[in-house]
């Protein structure tokens with residue numbers, strides 16, 4: 055089954071064509087890296103996947119349903135690009151708040167939160183106000199928040215930004231473990247090396263258009279053409295794009 059089906063989706067802001075006729079499927083249980091430079095249209099696509107913003111044209115199905123429906127959204131975990139969490143809560147309080155919104159009991163939140171907090175290395179800081187957190191700590195809190203209700207589909211917008219190397223390794227292990235549990239992960243990034251290590255498939259967006267989409271092994275598996283090179287080629291010239299896709 056497809057976890058996400060994006061069909062011929064376009065979105066425009068005034069004179070900016072943020073997303074242009076995007077068609078993309080994400081299969082259940084796979085990790086898809088949604089790549090592109092700043093302004094390529096990644097966050098706009100993610101907002102449409104979450105039902106936060108309707109497409110101008112085209113259609114989107116998420117977990118077989120309409121992303122505008124609460125029943126669909128409750129099965130998705132989302133980590134925003136920049137988390138604007140209430141600064142005068144500590145991490146436990148933040149998780150009680152979000153878990154409560156998802157209909158979780160306090161006992162269930164407590165049980166799941168303590169494990170996740172340890173996993174991302176925030177055990178010692180969980181009682182501190184979020185306003186004292188560094189960027190990387192907030193990113194890690196965001197990962198915990200996204201995973202709290204044990205969602206089937208994870209949508210992560212630039213989850214690696216601000217993470218130090220150790221946190222990246224923990225993050226990678228966590229994502230790979232989620233795949234073992236049969237979860238689907240859709241994450242946007244411009245961290246190519248990391249994407250190469252984690253993803254089953256990658257989709258590269260350039261000025262709102264999908265220019266490369268394929269299995270990681272098929273497009274970068276021969277050792278010579280690593281993802282970084284493909285990315286550069288695709289961004290540079292249209293001839294290179296044809297060569298990559300051939």
Ligand SMILES: Nc1ncnc2c1ncn2[C@@H]1O[C@H](COP(=O)(O)OP(=O)(O)O)[C@@H](O)[C@H]1O
Nearest residue numbers: 067070072090091092093094095096097098099
């Ligand atoms: N709410 C908005 N109003 C106007 N322009 C926007 C809005 N959101 C995004 N854009 C524009 O759409 C394009 C794609 O942005 P975005 O999806 O945020 O890219 P990315 O996440 O890949 O960096 C950019 O040119 C951006 O300036």
Ligand SMILES: [Mg+2]
Nearest residue numbers: 096097098135
């Ligand atoms: Mg973005």
